Amino acid sequence: MVRRQAARESSARTYARALPIVPVRARGLTVEGADGRRYLDCLSGAGTLALGHNHPVVLEAIRAVLDSGAPLHALDFATPVKDAFVTELFHTLPPGLADHARVQFCGPAGTDAVEAALKLVRTATGRTGVLAFTGAYHGMTAAAQDASGHATDVRVTRLPYPYDYRCPFGTGGEAGAELSARWTEYLLDDPRSGVRPPAGMILEPVQGEGGVIPAPDPWLRRMRQITADRSIPLIADEIQTGVGRTGAFWAVEHSGIVPDVMVLSKAIGGSLPLAVVVYRDDLDVWEPGAHAGTFRGNQLAMAAGTATLAYVRRHRLADHAATLGTRMLTQLRTLADRFPCIGDVRGRGLMIGLEVVDPEQEAAAPEQQGYEAPHREDRHPRRTDESQAEADARNPRAEPKAATSRPAVLDPVPRAPRPAAPGLAAAIRRECLRRGLIVELGGRHSSVVRLLPPLTITDEQATAVLDRLADAVEAVARGRAERPGRPIP
Secondary structure: HHHHHHHHHHOOOOHHHHHOEEEEEEEEEEEOOOOOOEEOOOOOHHHHHOOOEEOOHHHHHHHHHHOOOOOOOOOOOOHHHHHHHHHHHHOOOOHHHOOOEEEEEOOOOHHHHHHHHHHHHHHHOOOOOEEEOOOOOOEEEEEEHHHOOOOOOOOEEEEEEOOOOOOOOOOOOOHHHHHHHHHHHHHHHOOHHHHHEEEEEEEEEEEEEOOEEEEEEEHHHHHHEEEEEOOEEEEEEEOOOOOOOOOOHHHHHOOOOOOOOOEHHHHHOOOOOEEEEEEEEEHHHOOOOOOOOOOOHHHHHHHHHHHHHHHHHHOOHHHHHHHHHHHHHHHHHHHHHHHOOOEEEEEOOOEEEEEEOOOOOOOOOHHHHHHOOOHHHHHHHOOOHHHHHHHHHHHOOOOHHHOOOOOOOOOOOOOOOOOOOOOHHHHHHHHHHHHOOOOOOEEOOOOEEEEOOOOOOOOOHHHHHHHHHHHHHHHOOOOOOOOOOOOOO
16 A cells, blocks of 8 residues: 555645654554554654544544534534534634734635735734744745745845854843844844835744744743834744644743734644634725635534534643653753753743764864863753733733843853754654554754644553653664664564
8 A cells, every 4th residue: 555655646735744654543642554563653643633533522523523414614604513613613712812803714724824814914013024033934835835945035034043053143031042143133123134024923922833942931021122122023833733723722821912914723623634814803804805705614624623623722731731841851861961952941831852963073172163162961941931921921011121121241151062963864764653652753954853743642552652762762872773664573
């Protein structure tokens, strides 16, 4: 079957190349292949399966619609199924947005929501420029791809994202995030910077495909302040981070900011295709039919999404993700201390990444630049709590407090990360698959092993995941990995 797929399907296929399995049954965290082997799935449909595979509440919701005789395809007509979905969705939104929000159903994929959001803010502001960030991933369609980190559209200004381990300023930590914020302010306020008048800023609270890079909460508050002060709509891409994934229902809630626009997909459809844009009602300047999509009325996806949103909220799965994610990160950092091929461990909630590096190559020593090299334990930044800034951010249009506008002093901590090792990362992925664990790679160099387990994962299952991953890392680090292409037993 895999050979037939290779002969008939496009070369654009991705997951099937690296993970040559044929799923035939699945439940929760477990996937069974056609060969009878079982796998623990920490890919979860690229974060789509918040409740895992075939959760009973999702299946029940789908069956109820199928058995009711309701239309499965309803364009943008009002239906009881859609009304229930919108009601539940608004129940979960950050209060500052839910109180005066509109929702737009666009195409079925997250990239469709990004397209709609960018088109919306350009229409509302009359401007054409977009502020985006290095390492970003917002989708594969035209405007979404233009806003992603690797594109070259001159209308999009790319700003430095606070990547602690590979800080573009060579500092990391709070100093790196502060320099990123200052650079953003400088470009926007310099009349000769060449930056087009921005219609909006789009960012991910945690960069997923970019390598599982959480944005520091104070930095997010600065971005909210910077955009609010300049009347630039802030778009939060919560396509992968939303619905409890990071330990809060929406990742922006960690920082307390309220964006002007949120783009949502993946988990909101309960495993089925669904994407929406939620935005402040004063931005609702669309003419009828200005942005539409044939498949924006998928009733099965709305029913599955309602069931998923309600289950995550009622069972406090975001809290579970926060608690279990902290435990997993702690254990993975212990693993990193044992094996120098793991350069960094980071994440938020159950969105976790291990950056794989070449242990035999050293970067330029910081002391050569007059700095003292940081200790290994300094690689993992500590989060700070700024209660006043958090309170200020809940009212993004308010005048910012001077005391929280920026740190008075920068105390840079130079970084000397080892070179990325995509080959070693691919070997770890192969060894994980041999041990019955499905993981995927991400990051700028495809060198970050990513874990996106369902939010329903138990403590015992998390232990099994960590054990298999640790065994795979050890096999690669000690040179006991199997060669690529060898059949999985």
